[in-house]
Amino acid sequence: MNLSIPPRSSRGAAREDVLGVSEPVAVDMDGGGEKLRPLPMAVAATVPLASLILWALAVRRVDVRSMDDFGLVGVLPVAFFAAVGLLTATFWWLVRRGGSAPLLALHLVVLAIVLHGLSSAIEPVPRLDAAWRHVGIADYVTRTHSVHPPVDAYFSWPGFFAFAAMVARIAGLPDAIALARWAPVFFELIGLPALFLVMSSLTSDRRRVWVGCWLFLLANWIGQDYFSPQAFSFFLYLAVLGLLLRHFRTRWWHDGRPPWIDRLIARARVRPERDDVADEVAAGPGMRVATMTVAIAACVATVPTHQLTPFAMFLAVSVLVLMGRVSARTLPILIGVLTASWLAFIALPYVKGHLATLVGDLGDVGENVQAGVLERVQGSVGHLVVVRTRLALSGFVWLLAAFGAIRATRRAGAPVTTVALAAAPFALVVAQPYGGEILLRAYLFSLPFMAALGAAALLPAPRASAVRETAVPSWPRTIVAALLAAGLAVALVVSKYGNENGERFTLAEVRAVERLYQLGGPRSLLVATVPSVPWKARHYEWSYEVLSESSEWSSITAKAPSAAAIIPVIASEMRSHHATDAFVLIERAQAEYAQLLGLASRSWILGLERALDSSPLFEPVYRNLDAVVFRLKGPVP
Amino acid sequence: MRPHPFVRLADWVWPALIVCSAVAVVVLAALDVVSPARTAVSVWFLTVCPGMAWARVVGFREPATRWTVAIGASLSVDLLLALAMVYGRRWSMPAALGLLAAVSVAGAMIDVLVSTPRRAQADGESA
Numbered sequence: 001m002n003l004s005i006p007p008r009s010s011r012g013a014a015r016e017d018v019l020g021v022s023e024p025v026a027v028d029m030d031g032g033g034e035k036l037r038p039l040p041m042a043v044a045a046t047v048p049l050a051s052l053i054l055w056a057l058a059v060r061r062v063d064v065r066s067m068d069d070f071g072l073v074g075v076l077p078v079a080f081f082a083a084v085g086l087l088t089a090t091f092w093w094l095v096r097r098g099g100s101a102p103l104l105a106l107h108l109v110v111l112a113i114v115l116h117g118l119s120s121a122i123e124p125v126p127r128l129d130a131a132w133r134h135v136g137i138a139d140y141v142t143r144t145h146s147v148h149p150p151v152d153a154y155f156s157w158p159g160f161f162a163f164a165a166m167v168a169r170i171a172g173l174p175d176a177i178a179l180a181r182w183a184p185v186f187f188e189l190i191g192l193p194a195l196f197l198v199m200s201s202l203t204s205d206r207r208r209v210w211v212g213c214w215l216f217l218l219a220n221w222i223g224q225d226y227f228s229p230q231a232f233s234f235f236l237y238l239a240v241l242g243l244l245l246r247h248f249r250t251r252w253w254h255d256g257r258p259p260w261i262d263r264l265i266a267r268a269r270v271r272p273e274r275d276d277v278a279d280e281v282a283a284g285p286g287m288r289v290a291t292m293t294v295a296i297a298a299c300v301a302t303v304p305t306h307q308l309t310p311f312a313m314f315l316a317v318s319v320l321v322l323m324g325r326v327s328a329r330t331l332p333i334l335i336g337v338l339t340a341s342w343l344a345f346i347a348l349p350y351v352k353g354h355l356a357t358l359v360g361d362l363g364d365v366g367e368n369v370q371a372g373v374l375e376r377v378q379g380s381v382g383h384l385v386v387v388r389t390r391l392a393l394s395g396f397v398w399l400l401a402a403f404g405a406i407r408a409t410r411r412a413g414a415p416v417t418t419v420a421l422a423a424a425p426f427a428l429v430v431a432q433p434y435g436g437e438i439l440l441r442a443y444l445f446s447l448p449f450m451a452a453l454g455a456a457a458l459l460p461a462p463r464a465s466a467v468r469e470t471a472v473p474s475w476p477r478t479i480v481a482a483l484l485a486a487g488l489a490v491a492l493v494v495s496k497y498g499n500e501n502g503e504r505f506t507l508a509e510v511r512a513v514e515r516l517y518q519l520g521g522p523r524s525l526l527v528a529t530v531p532s533v534p535w536k537a538r539h540y541e542w543s544y545e546v547l548s549e550s551s552e553w554s555s556i557t558a559k560a561p562s563a564a565a566i567i568p569v570i571a572s573e574m575r576s577h578h579a580t581d582a583f584v585l586i587e588r589a590q591a592e593y594a595q596l597l598g599l600a601s602r603s604w605i606l607g608l609e610r611a612l613d614s615s616p617l618f619e620p621v622y623r624n625l626d627a628v629v630f631r632l633k634g635p636v637p
Numbered sequence: 638m639r640p641h642p643f644v645r646l647a648d649w650v651w652p653a654l655i656v657c658s659a660v661a662v663v664v665l666a667a668l669d670v671v672s673p674a675r676t677a678v679s680v681w682f683l684t685v686c687p688g689m690a691w692a693r694v695v696g697f698r699e700p701a702t703r704w705t706v707a708i709g710a711s712l713s714v715d716l717l718l719a720l721a722m723v724y725g726r727r728w729s730m731p732a733a734l735g736l737l738a739a740v741s742v743a744g745a746m747i748d749v750l751v752s753t754p755r756r757a758q759a760d761g762e763s764a
Contacts, residue, residue, distance in 0.1 A: 101700075141723060145722075145723065145726065145728030146723060146726065147723060158720070158723065159716050159717075159719075159720050160716070162716070162719035162720045162722070162723045163712075163715055163716040163719045163720075165719065166683075166715065166718070166719040166722075166730065166733060167679065167680065167683055167715070169730045170662065170666060170679045170683065170730060170733070170734055171675060171676040171679035171680060172665065172666065172669065172670060172671050172672070172675045172676065172679070173676060178676060179676075179680070186680075186684075190684065190708050190712075193700070193701045193704035193705045193708065194701075194705045194708075194709070196701040197701040197702060197705050200701060232712070232716075235708070235709075235712070236709065236712070236713065239705050239708070239709035240709075242701075242702075242705050243702070243705060243706070243709070246699075246702055247702075286695060286696075287695055287696065287697065290691075290692075290695040290697075290706070291702075291706065294688075294706050294709050294710045294713070297709075297710060297713040297714065297717065298709050298713050300713070300717065301712070301713040301716045301717055304720055305716065
C-alpha cells in the first residue's frame with residue numbers, strides 16, 4: 001500500500017463548502033504521481049534534522065531553577081519554539097505538496113522527540129514521584145523475584161513491573177531509573193506505527209492520516225507516557241485496535257453491516273462515510289492467524305498490567321464487533337473472561353479490600369466528572385492558568401473533532417466508526433472516578449479517534465463518490481492549519497509541563513533520599529509533607545507517610561508552621577506508627593508542589609522546615625541545597 | 638551458504654540485524670558489561686527483534702503493520718515471559734535472555750532460508 005500523499009498535480013477537481021465558502025480544490029487519487037524534485041526533497045529531509053539539532057542546543061540552555069508556576073514554557077529559549085515552528089512549516093508544506101511517507105514519518109518522529117522528550121532531555125532524573133514508585137516496584141521484583149499483593153494495588157497488576165525488572169537486568173542497570181527518564185520518548189515513538197495503523201484503517205485519505213497523527217501528538221497533554229503500566233498498556237490498546245481494523249475488517253460498506261446499523265442509519269438520515277472502508281489489504285489466512293495471535297497476546301499482556309485499560313479495550317473492540325466492522329467476534333468475550341478471571345483470582349484480595357471504592361461511585365457521572373475536572377481547578381495563579389489551558393486544549397480538540405465529523409458527514413458521509421470509537425471510552429466515566437482521573441483517561445483513550453476527526457476539520461473533504469480521493473488544501477487553508485498546529489504545540493507545552501516545578505527533581509533531592517535510606521532501616525518511618533518526593537525507587541516495602549494525605553492536614557496547614565501546636569502534632573502522628581525511628585524529609589519539590597496544587601503555600605512548607613530546625617523534638621541529620629532530613633528525637637514506641 | 642537466486646541482498650539486512658542484536662545482547666550480558674551502549678542494544682533487542690523476526694516470516698509487508706506486529710509481539714512476549722517467571726518462581730535472566738535470543742535467531746533463520754525465497758519465487762513467478 002502506498003502510504004505517501006499523492007502530489008498536487010493530478011486529475012480531477014472538486015469543490016468543498018467550508019463555513020459557507022466554496023473554494024476550488026485540486027483532487028488527487030491515491031498512489032502514483034510525480035515525486036518531489038531533489039532540492040525540495042533535500043530541504044524537507046534536512047529541516048527535521050536541523051530542528052532536532054536546534055532543539056538539542058536549546059534544551060541545554062534551559063535554566064530550570066528560574067521556572068515559576070507556569071512550568072517549563074517560561075524557561076524555554078526561543079530556539080525551542082523556532083525548532084517547533086520549522087518542523088510545523090515543512091510538515092504542512094509536505095502535506096499540501098504531497099510528501100513521501102518516509103519524510104512525513106521523519107517529521108512525526110522528530111515532533112514526538114521535540115515535544116514529548118523535553119523533560120527527559122532537560123532534567124537529570126525522571127520527573128513525577130509515580131515514576132520513582134514504579135521503579136521501586138520493579139526493584140522489588142528484581143530483589144525478591146516475586147510480588148506481594150498486600151503491599152498495595154500495584155502488586156495485583158504486576159505485569160509492567162516484572163517486564164521493567166527484566167529489561168533493567170538484561171540492560172545491565174542497577175535499577176530502572178535510566179529507563180524511566182527516557183520512557184516518555186520511548187512510549188511516544190513505539191506508539192507511532194500503531195497510531196498510523198489505526199488512522200489509516202479509518203480513512204483512505206492519506207492527508208487525513210498524517211495530519212491525524214500530528215494532531216494526536218499535539219493534543220496528548222495528559223502525560224500518561226511516563227514510566228508506567230498505563231503507558232505500556234496504551235500502546236497495546238492502539239496495537240490491538242490497529243491490527244483488528246486492518247486485518248479483520250468486514251466488507252462493511254457492501255454487505256457486512258448488521259441490520260440494526262442499517263435501521264439506525266436510515267432513521268438518522270445519514271449515509272456512512274465510504275472512506276470508512278479503507279484500502280483493502282490482501283491478508284492470507286496465515287497472516288490473519290498471525291495477526292490474531294499477536295492481538296490475543298497483547299490482550300493477555302494488558303490484563304495483568306493495568307486496571308483500566310482492559311475495560312477500555314473491551315469497550316472499543318465490542319463497539320467494532322457490535323457495529324459489524326470487524327469479524328473477530330469472540331475477542332471481546334476473551335477480553336471480558338480474562339479480565340474477570342484476573343479480578344476473581346489474582347486480584348481478589350485487592351478487590352475484596354476496596355469493593356466500596358471500586359463500585360461506590362458506579363453510575364454517579366456527576367461525581368465522577370466533578371472529581372476529574374472541578375476539583376483540579378484550584379491552586380496557585382500560575383497553576384490555574386495551566387489547568388484552564390488544559391481544559392481549553394481538550395475542549396478545542398473535541399470541538400475540532402465535532403466540526404470534522406459534521407463536515408465529513410455533509411461531504412463524504414458520516415464517519416460512524418470513528419465517532420463510535422471516540423465516544424466509547426467515555427462509558428468508563430459512568431463506572432467510577434478512578435482517583436479523580438477517569439475523564440483524563442477517557443480523553444486519552446478517545447484521542448486517536450478525536451484526532452482523526454479533527455484532521456477532517458482541517459483538510460478539505462473529498463467527494464463521497466470518490467473512494468481513495470484526497471483533496472489538496474489551498475494555501476490559505478494550509479497556512480491557517482499550520483498556525484493552528486503551532487499554537488497547539490505551545491498549548492501542549494503549557495499543559496503537559498505546567499506542573500513541572502513541583503514534579504521535577506534535582507540531583508540534590510535524590511541524594512537526600514539516598515541519605516535517608518542510609519539513616520533509616522526497614523522498620524523506620526519516612527515522612528514527607530506532600531507526595532512529590534523521588535523516593536520508593538528502593539526499599540518499596542518500607543513505611544512511608546505523606547502528611548497531606550492524613551485527615552489532620554487541613555487543620556495543620558490552617559495555622560502557621562511556627563505555631564506551638566504544629567510540631568508536636570506531627571511528632572505525635574509519627575510516634576503513632578510504632579516505628580523504630582522516624583524521619584521527616586522536606587525538599588524543594590514538596591514546597592513547589594504544595595504551592596501549585598494549593599495544598600499549602602510554598603512559604604508554609606519552608607516555614608515548617610525552619611520550625612523543625614528549631615524544635616527540640618527534631619534534629620537535622622542531613623542537609624543540602626534542596627533538601628533537609630530531620631530525625632524525630634527521643635523514644636519512638 | 639549461497640543465497641537463493643530469488644533473494645536480494647536487501648532481504649538479508651533485517652535477519653542479519655536481528656541475529657547481530659541477539660548475539661550482542663547475549664555477549665554483553667555474559668561479560669556483564671556496564672555501558673549505555675548495552676542499555677541501548679538491550680532495549681532495541683527486547684522491543685523489536687523477537688517480533689520483527691517472526692513478522693517477516695509471516696510476510697507482513699506494509700511498514701505500519703509490520704512495526705506494530707513486531708513491537709506488539711515483542712513487548713507482549715517479554716511481559717508474559719517476565720510474569721511467568723515471577724508467578725512460576727523461576728526468575729532467571731540467563732534463561733529469559735537465551736529464550737528470547739533463540740526465538741529471534743530462529744525467526745531470522747527461517748525468514749532468510751525459507752520464507753523470503755518462497756515469497757521472492759512467488760513474486761518472480763507472478764511477475
